[in-house]
Amino acid sequence: ATLALAQAKTIEPGQDSGGMVLLPKFLGILVFEQAHEGAQEAHDELQDKGELQFLGPTPENSVAGQIEIMTTAGTQGVGAVMLSNNAGDQIVPAAQAAAQAGTKVVTWDSPIPNGEGESVFVAQVDFEQTGRVMADMAYDIMGGEGQFAILSASPDAANQNAWIASLEKVLGEDEKYANLEMVETVYGNDQSEESYNRALALVDSHPDLKLIMAPTTVGIQAAAKAMQDEGLCEQVKVSGLGLPAEMVSYTLNGCAPQFALWDFRDLGYLTTYVAYGLATGQLTGEVGEQFTAGRMGDYTIEADPGREGARRVLMGPFTVYNKDNVEAAAK
Amino acid sequence: MTRLSPGALRILALLLVLVLVAAFFATQIDNYLNARLFNRISSSVAIVALIATGQTLVILTRNIDLSLGSVVGFVAYATGAIVSAAPEIHPVLLALAALAIGAGFGLLNGLLVAYAGIPSIITTLAAMAIYRSALVEFSGAQSITTEDLPQWLVDFPNTQLFTLAGVQFRAAFVAAVVIVILVHLALLRLRPARALYAVGSNPEAAEMAGIDARRTVLAAFVAAGALAGLAGLFFLARFGNITVVAGLGFELKSIAAAVLGGVSINGGSGSVIGALIGAVLVDLIENSLVRWELVSEFWREAVLGFLILSAVSADALLMRRLTRLRIRREKAAPAPTPKEATS
Amino acid sequence: MTRALGPWETFLLAVLVLVYAANAWLSPEFLTLQNQVNLFQLSIEKIIIALVMAFVIINAEIDLSVGSMMGLSACAFAAMVGEAGLPAALACLLCLGIGLAGGVLNGWFVARMGLPSLVVTLSTLIGFRGVARILLEDRSIGRFPDWFNALGQRGLIGPVPLGLLSFVLLFVLLYVVLERGGFGRKTYVIGVSREVAEFAGLNTARHKILIFMASGLVAAYAGLLFAARVGAVRGDVGQGFELDIITMVLLGGVSIFGGSGTLTGVGLAILIVLSLRNGMSLMNVTGHIQTGVVGLLLIASVLVPRLGARLAGRVPA
Amino acid sequence: MAVPVLALRDVSKSFGATQALSGMTLELFPGEVHAVVGENGAGKSTMIKIMTGVHEPTSGTVEVDGQPVTLSGPRGARTRGISAIYQEPMVFPDLDVAENIFISATDLGLVQRKGLLREKASQLIARIGMGLDPDRVASGLTLAEQQAVEIARALSQDVRVLIMDEPTASLSAHEAGELRRIAKGLAAEGVAVVYISHRLEEIFDIAHRVTVIRDGRHISTRPIAEVTPDGMIAEMVGREVGNYFRKDESHATPEVLLSVRGLSQEDVYEGVSFDIHRGEVLCMAGLIGARRTDVALSLFGIHPATGGTIHWKGQEVRIASPREAMALGLAYVSEDRRKLGLAMPLSIRSNVTLATLGKVLTRWGLLREGRERAVTQGYRERLNIRMADADTPVGKLSGGNQQKVMLAKWLETNPALLIFDEPTRGIDVGAKAEVHDLIRQFVRAGGAALVISSDLPEVLALGDRILVMREGRQMGIVPHEDASQEAIMRLATGQERAAA
Ligand SMILES: Nc1ncnc2c1ncn2[C@@H]1O[C@H](COP(=O)(O)OP(=O)(O)OP(=O)(O)O)[C@@H](O)[C@H]1O
Numbered sequence A: 001a002t003l004a005l006a007q008a009k010t011i012e013p014g015q016d017s018g019g020m021v022l023l024p025k026f027l028g029i030l031v032f033e034q035a036h037e038g039a040q041e042a043h044d045e046l047q048d049k050g051e052l053q054f055l056g057p058t059p060e061n062s063v064a065g066q067i068e069i070m071t072t073a074g075t076q077g078v079g080a081v082m083l084s085n086n087a088g089d090q091i092v093p094a095a096q097a098a099a100q101a102g103t104k105v106v107t108w109d110s111p112i113p114n115g116e117g118e119s120v121f122v123a124q125v126d127f128e129q130t131g132r133v134m135a136d137m138a139y140d141i142m143g144g145e146g147q148f149a150i151l152s153a154s155p156d157a158a159n160q161n162a163w164i165a166s167l168e169k170v171l172g173e174d175e176k177y178a179n180l181e182m183v184e185t186v187y188g189n190d191q192s193e194e195s196y197n198r199a200l201a202l203v204d205s206h207p208d209l210k211l212i213m214a215p216t217t218v219g220i221q222a223a224a225k226a227m228q229d230e231g232l233c234e235q236v237k238v239s240g241l242g243l244p245a246e247m248v249s250y251t252l253n254g255c256a257p258q259f260a261l262w263d264f265r266d267l268g269y270l271t272t273y274v275a276y277g278l279a280t281g282q283l284t285g286e287v288g289e290q291f292t293a294g295r296m297g298d299y300t301i302e303a304d305p306g307r308e309g310a311r312r313v314l315m316g317p318f319t320v321y322n323k324d325n326v327e328a329a330a331k
Numbered sequence B: 001m002t003r004l005s006p007g008a009l010r011i012l013a014l015l016l017v018l019v020l021v022a023a024f025f026a027t028q029i030d031n032y033l034n035a036r037l038f039n040r041i042s043s044s045v046a047i048v049a050l051i052a053t054g055q056t057l058v059i060l061t062r063n064i065d066l067s068l069g070s071v072v073g074f075v076a077y078a079t080g081a082i083v084s085a086a087p088e089i090h091p092v093l094l095a096l097a098a099l100a101i102g103a104g105f106g107l108l109n110g111l112l113v114a115y116a117g118i119p120s121i122i123t124t125l126a127a128m129a130i131y132r133s134a135l136v137e138f139s140g141a142q143s144i145t146t147e148d149l150p151q152w153l154v155d156f157p158n159t160q161l162f163t164l165a166g167v168q169f170r171a172a173f174v175a176a177v178v179i180v181i182l183v184h185l186a187l188l189r190l191r192p193a194r195a196l197y198a199v200g201s202n203p204e205a206a207e208m209a210g211i212d213a214r215r216t217v218l219a220a221f222v223a224a225g226a227l228a229g230l231a232g233l234f235f236l237a238r239f240g241n242i243t244v245v246a247g248l249g250f251e252l253k254s255i256a257a258a259v260l261g262g263v264s265i266n267g268g269s270g271s272v273i274g275a276l277i278g279a280v281l282v283d284l285i286e287n288s289l290v291r292w293e294l295v296s297e298f299w300r301e302a303v304l305g306f307l308i309l310s311a312v313s314a315d316a317l318l319m320r321r322l323t324r325l326r327i328r329r330e331k332a333a334p335a336p337t338p339k340e341a342t343s
Numbered sequence C: 001m002t003r004a005l006g007p008w009e010t011f012l013l014a015v016l017v018l019v020y021a022a023n024a025w026l027s028p029e030f031l032t033l034q035n036q037v038n039l040f041q042l043s044i045e046k047i048i049i050a051l052v053m054a055f056v057i058i059n060a061e062i063d064l065s066v067g068s069m070m071g072l073s074a075c076a077f078a079a080m081v082g083e084a085g086l087p088a089a090l091a092c093l094l095c096l097g098i099g100l101a102g103g104v105l106n107g108w109f110v111a112r113m114g115l116p117s118l119v120v121t122l123s124t125l126i127g128f129r130g131v132a133r134i135l136l137e138d139r140s141i142g143r144f145p146d147w148f149n150a151l152g153q154r155g156l157i158g159p160v161p162l163g164l165l166s167f168v169l170l171f172v173l174l175y176v177v178l179e180r181g182g183f184g185r186k187t188y189v190i191g192v193s194r195e196v197a198e199f200a201g202l203n204t205a206r207h208k209i210l211i212f213m214a215s216g217l218v219a220a221y222a223g224l225l226f227a228a229r230v231g232a233v234r235g236d237v238g239q240g241f242e243l244d245i246i247t248m249v250l251l252g253g254v255s256i257f258g259g260s261g262t263l264t265g266v267g268l269a270i271l272i273v274l275s276l277r278n279g280m281s282l283m284n285v286t287g288h289i290q291t292g293v294v295g296l297l298l299i300a301s302v303l304v305p306r307l308g309a310r311l312a313g314r315v316p317a
Numbered sequence D: 001m002a003v004p005v006l007a008l009r010d011v012s013k014s015f016g017a018t019q020a021l022s023g024m025t026l027e028l029f030p031g032e033v034h035a036v037v038g039e040n041g042a043g044k045s046t047m048i049k050i051m052t053g054v055h056e057p058t059s060g061t062v063e064v065d066g067q068p069v070t071l072s073g074p075r076g077a078r079t080r081g082i083s084a085i086y087q088e089p090m091v092f093p094d095l096d097v098a099e100n101i102f103i104s105a106t107d108l109g110l111v112q113r114k115g116l117l118r119e120k121a122s123q124l125i126a127r128i129g130m131g132l133d134p135d136r137v138a139s140g141l142t143l144a145e146q147q148a149v150e151i152a153r154a155l156s157q158d159v160r161v162l163i164m165d166e167p168t169a170s171l172s173a174h175e176a177g178e179l180r181r182i183a184k185g186l187a188a189e190g191v192a193v194v195y196i197s198h199r200l201e202e203i204f205d206i207a208h209r210v211t212v213i214r215d216g217r218h219i220s221t222r223p224i225a226e227v228t229p230d231g232m233i234a235e236m237v238g239r240e241v242g243n244y245f246r247k248d249e250s251h252a253t254p255e256v257l258l259s260v261r262g263l264s265q266e267d268v269y270e271g272v273s274f275d276i277h278r279g280e281v282l283c284m285a286g287l288i289g290a291r292r293t294d295v296a297l298s299l300f301g302i303h304p305a306t307g308g309t310i311h312w313k314g315q316e317v318r319i320a321s322p323r324e325a326m327a328l329g330l331a332y333v334s335e336d337r338r339k340l341g342l343a344m345p346l347s348i349r350s351n352v353t354l355a356t357l358g359k360v361l362t363r364w365g366l367l368r369e370g371r372e373r374a375v376t377q378g379y380r381e382r383l384n385i386r387m388a389d390a391d392t393p394v395g396k397l398s399g400g401n402q403q404k405v406m407l408a409k410w411l412e413t414n415p416a417l418l419i420f421d422e423p424t425r426g427i428d429v430g431a432k433a434e435v436h437d438l439i440r441q442f443v444r445a446g447g448a449a450l451v452i453s454s455d456l457p458e459v460l461a462l463g464d465r466i467l468v469m470r471e472g473r474q475m476g477i478v479p480h481e482d483a484s485q486e487a488i489m490r491l492a493t494g495q496e497r498a499a500a
C-alpha cells in the first residue's frame, strides 16, 4: 500500500546481531519447526556472526516459560528475540525489560496484543483479511446460507481471538453473508482429543449445523477426522486454517473442501531478516521504512491497523487450498 | 450369593450415580438418551478406560503412576513412526510393539519404585517429564498424520462389530471393555493378582507373609505401562494426528476415573470395573455439559468441577447408606454361631 | 538454630552448593544481582505456594487446586479493577477473601465430608479455573494502577521486590510455626495418623480446614503477585503450576504419605530447582530438556543417598 | 543329641547406636516348645525377626538343620518351614478372613476358588477354636481376631518352626488356653515352637525349655522343671521382684464420679449400668467381642451412645467427642497403640505431650522444648521407660516401652477418671507390676480407674469390683471379695448371669 518513497534498504550480511533467539509458543509443533527452518535459511544467508538459538518452553509451561526465556535473553543481552507470543499482554514487563537492555523484540505469528515492548510484528497475513477469507470459504462451502460453528484453540490465544473477531465483523458488515449464522464458539485447546470431542458435540447440539470453522491446524484436522469417522462429511463440512500435508485426504474426499494457510518457512525467513536488520541497527523500525528481505523481495514497515501504536510488516497473502492445489502443496 | 460384597455395593452406588446424572441431563437436553450418546461416550471411553485400568492396578498397590499420559503420547508417536516406516506390518505385531514399548516404560518406573525404593509419586512425576521430553527429542517436531497410517488402522476404532437398535458396538470400545473385564476377572480370580490387594492393603504385612511385594509392585507398573501403550495405539488410530502434546493430561484423567470409581487412593481396595464406570461418568458429564444449552462455553468448566464434586459426595453418602443397610441385613440374618457359645 | 541439619537437608545443601558453583563457573551472568533476583522472581508464585503446600502434604493431604485458585484470584482482581472499576487495594482484600473461601470449601469437603483431598481438589482444580473463565471469558485485562504493577516488577527494598520479600518473611514465619510451634506439631501428628490425633482430643477437622484456608489464601496472594508481575491477566493464569509446586515440596524431603519433612528441606529444594533451571536457561538449554533434567534430578536425589547408604552397608538389601 | 532344626550362633544385631542383640545363641529342636522370656526391650522380637529373615544379623550365623544359611527375607524363611506370628498382628484390612489366611499359600493353584478357600479357612479357624466368619473383611476385626487370623495363616502351610511373639497378649483366658492347646499339639507333631510371653503362668503350662534373655544377651536356657517363677523373674530383671500380683485394700470413697444407666448403642451393646467411685478401680472382664471397648469408646465420645444416661459428678452430661470427654476429666488409654495410641514415627516427647500440647506452649504458640524434655524425663523415671533419648521415634521402642509412653501421655492430662483398655498388654512382669502400682497410686490420689482387661489374674489383682460383659450385655458386677477366675469365666461365657 505504501508508495515507494525511498529506495528499499538492502540488508548487509556479515554483521553481528549479538545473537538471536527464535522463541515459538512451544516446541514440538510442525509449523514452528518450519519457521525455524526458514529462520535458519535467512540466518545463513545473512552470515550473522551472532548465533541463532531455537529455544522454547514445554507446552504445559508455555506462558511462564516464554516469560522466563524472554527475561533470560535480556539478562544475556542478546541482539533480538523473535517471539510467537502465547502469553498475551503478560509478556509485556519481560519484553520491556529486554528492550531496555537493548534486545529487539520482534513478534511473528502471534503479536503482543497491546503492542508494548515490541519493536515490530511480522504478520503472516492481514488479520482483518483473515475474517474475510474465512467468511468466503464458509460462504462457498455452505452455499451462502446456514449455520456454522467455530472450533478454536484456547480462549487465551490472541491471534485466534483476533481472527474470530474479524470474522464476526465481516459477517456483520457485509450483506453478502447475511444468511450465514454463527451459532457457537468452542475450544479444543489444540489437543487432538479435546478438539475431536468438541467437534462431535457441536454436531450433536446443533442438528442443522453445516460447517465447522477451525482457525487452528490441530482443530481443523481433528474436526475433519471426527466428521469422517462418524460418516458426517456429507452433512457437516470442515474448514479453517490447516496444513496441506495434514489435510490433503480430507480435502480430496470432500470432508474439508477448502482451507487456508500461509507458509511458515517464509514467515521464519522474513522475521529473521527483520530481527537481524533491527539488531544490527540497519533498520530503525520506523513506520515507512522499506527493506529487501532476500528471496522474498521488498517489504515496508507500517502501522498495524489492528493494534493502535504498534507496527507491523505484512507478509501475506493467504493461500486457499482446495482439491486442485492441495496435493502439490502437501509434498 | 445372597449378600453383596463391599465391592459390588460400591459398583451399585456408582451405577446409581451414573443413572442419576443421565436422568438429570435427559430433562435438560433434547434428544439426549439415544444411541448416539452411547456411541459418543463409548468411543472416547475406550482409550481412557485402558489407562484407568492400568492406573487402578498401580493404585491398588498403594502407588500412583503420573507418567501414563506421557507413555500414551510416546507410544502413539512411536507406533505411528513404526507403521509409517513399515506400512506392511502385521496388526498383531504392531499391537505387541505398543504393549512392549509401554511395558518398557512401566518396567523402568517399576524398577525405580520397587527395587530402588523411590516413592512412586516422585518417580513417575519425574518420568512424566522425562518421557515427554524424550518424545519431543525423538519426534523432532514432526507430527504423525493420518496420511502416514495404513487404512486398517485408521478404520479400526470405528469398525462396527455389531449394532443393537442403533447402538453401535465399535471395535475399540469392545476391545477395551473386553480387556477391562479380563483384568477384572484376573484380579478377582487369579491368586498372583490378589497379591496386588494384599500389598496395597498392608505392605509390611505382605512382606512378612512371604509375598514378594517388590515383584508385585513391579508387575503392576509393567501392566499399567503396557495398557497405556495399547491406549497409545488406540489414540493413534482414533486421532491420527499425533504431536508432542498427545496424551497430555491423561494421567490426571485416569486417576480421576479410578478414584471416582471407588479405587481407594491408599491402596488395597477397588476394582477396574469401578474405574471403567468412573471413566464413563466423567466423560458423560463432560459430553453432556457441552450440549447443555443453559451453560455457555465459559461456564462449563465451573459446572464440571461442581458436578464432579457432587457426584463424589453423592457416591460417598450413598455408599454409607448402602453399607449401613447391608449391616442391618446381616444382623437380621442368623449369624454364624461363635464357637464359644456352644461350649 | 539449635538443631543440626538432618541427613536429607545436608544432602540437599551439598547439591545446592554444587549447582551454584557449576552455574557460577559456567555462566558469567549467574551471580549478578539482577539475575539472582530474577531467579526468584520468575517462579516467585510457585515457591511461595510451595511453602504452604509443605504443610498440606505433611498433614497427609494434597491441594491440587492452588494453580486454579491463583487464576481465580487474579481474574477476580482484573474483573474488579479493570471492569468494575473498584479500587485496587479493596480488590486485593476481596481476592484474599476469595482464597480463604476456596480453602474453606476444600477443607470442608475433606475434613467434614471425609472425601479424599485428591478428589476434592481435583474437582476444585477444574471448578476454580471454571469460575476464573466465567469472569474473564476470552478477555485479557491489564492497565492496573502503577503502584500495583510496581509492587510486582520493581524492587521494594533496594532491588528486592515484594514477592521475594514475602517469600523470605513467609519462610521464616512458617519455619517457626512448623518446626517450633504447636500448630506445626499438630500438623505432623495429624499427618502421621488422624485417628491418633483424634483420640488425643485434637480437633483434626478444624486443623485441616485451617491448613486448606492457608493454602487458598496464599494461592490467592500468589495470583495477585502474578498479576502485578506480568501486568495483565487472562483466564489461564497459574495453569499447571500445581505439579511444579508439588515437585519442589517432594524434592524437599516431604513424604507424600504425610507426617514427615521439614521446611528447611523444602527451602533448599526450591533453591536447587530454581538455580538449576536458571543456570540451564543461561546456557540456552531449551524447555523440555530443562524439564527432563529436573526430572532426572528428582530421581537421582532420592536414589543417590540410598545407593550410598547401601554401599556403606546401612540399609539391608 | 539331635541336630537343631534352627539355631542362632553368636548373633548380634545393632540398629545404629542401639545394640539390640549381642552374642545370642539359641538352639531349637523338633517337638519342643521353647519359651523365651525377658523384659521389654530385651531383644526378643529382634531375635525372632532374625530367625525369620526380616532382619539380617550384624554378625553371627543362622543355621537350619545344622547348615549356615542366609534367609533373605520372610519368604526365604517360609520356604524353609519357618513361620512366625508377630507381636503386632499383620493382617490385610481390605481382604476377607479367608484370603488373609491363604494369601501367600503356594499350594492352591493359580485360580482362586472362593468356596474352597472358605471351607479350608473354616476348618483352620475351627482348629484354633475361634468363632470367626471367613467372609468378614479384616478391617472390622478386633485385635484378638486379627491374631487368630495370623495363627491360622501360619498353620495353613507346613511348618517346621513356628514362632509366636506374644500370641496371647490380646486374647482372653479362654482363647489363650485354646491357643496353647494348639501349640502343644503342633509340638507333639514334631514342630519346634518358640513361644514368647509375658504371662508366666502360660510359660509353666506350655514350655519344655525356657531361655531368658536380658539386654540382648543370653542369660540361661533350662528345662522347665528346673525353673521357678521367682528365679526366672530375677534372671529377667536382674533383681528380685516380690509379690507382683497382690491385691491391695480398696481406696474407694462414697463419692460417685461417673454413673452410667442403661447405656446402649444400637446393634452393638445395651443395658450397661454402673457407678465408679472416686478412689475405685472398676475392672471390665469378658471374652473377645464382649464389646467392652465399645462401651469405653462411647464414654470417651468417639462413638457416642444412642441410649441411656451418663452422669458425671452428679450432673447429666452428653459426651460427643474426645475433647468433651477430656474437658470433663476423662482419659482413654487405647488397646490399639499402633493405630490409635501413638504417632509411631514421631519422637517420644511429642507423643508424651500430644494430649496436653497447650501446657508446653508459650503465649505465642511456640513449643517450649525444655519443658517438654523435662516432662518426658519425669515419666521416663516414673515409669521406667527404656529409651535412648526423648527425640527417638516411638516406633523404635520395644512394645512394652511404647505402652508406657502411651500411659505417660494420658497421665499428663491429669484426669479424674482413667479408662485403661488392656493396660498391660505386652508388658513384662516387672513393668506390669509398675503399671499396677501406678494405677493404685492414681486412685489413691483421688482418681478413679476403669480397667478393661482380658488378663484374669490382673483383673483379680486390681479390681475393687469386676463388671463382666458378654456379647454386648452386662452379665453382672462382682465385688472383689466374691471374685475368682471361675466365677468370672462363668459369667463371661454365659453359663450364669448375676443379679444386677
Ligand atoms: N527397627 C529398629 N530400629 C532401632 N531400634 C530398634 C528397632 N527394633 C528394635 N529396636 C530396639 O532394639 C531393642 C530390642 O527390641 P525388641 O523389640 O527386640 O524387644 P522385645 O524383647 O521384643 O521387647 P517387648 O517385650 O517389649 O516386645 C530395643 O531397645 C528397641 O528399641
Ligand SMILES: Nc1ncnc2c1ncn2[C@@H]1O[C@H](COP(=O)(O)OP(=O)(O)OP(=O)(O)O)[C@@H](O)[C@H]1O
Residues within 6 Å of the ligand: D140, D141, D142, D143, D144, D170, D286, D287, D288, D289, D290, D291, D292, D293, D294, D295, D335, D422, D452, D453, D454
Ligand atoms: N463382631 C464384630 N464385628 C465387627 N466389629 C467388631 C466385632 N466385635 C468387635 N468389633 C470391633 O472391635 C473393637 C473392639 O471390640 P469389643 O469392644 O467387642 O472387644 P472387647 O470386648 O474390648 O475385646 P478385646 O478385649 O479383645 O478388645 C470395636 O471397635 C468393635 O467395634
Ligand SMILES: [Mg+2]
Residues within 6 Å of the ligand: D044, D045, D046, D087, D165, D398, D399
Ligand atoms: Mg517384642
Ligand SMILES: [Mg+2]
Residues within 6 Å of the ligand: D292, D293, D294, D335, D421, D452
Ligand atoms: Mg477391647
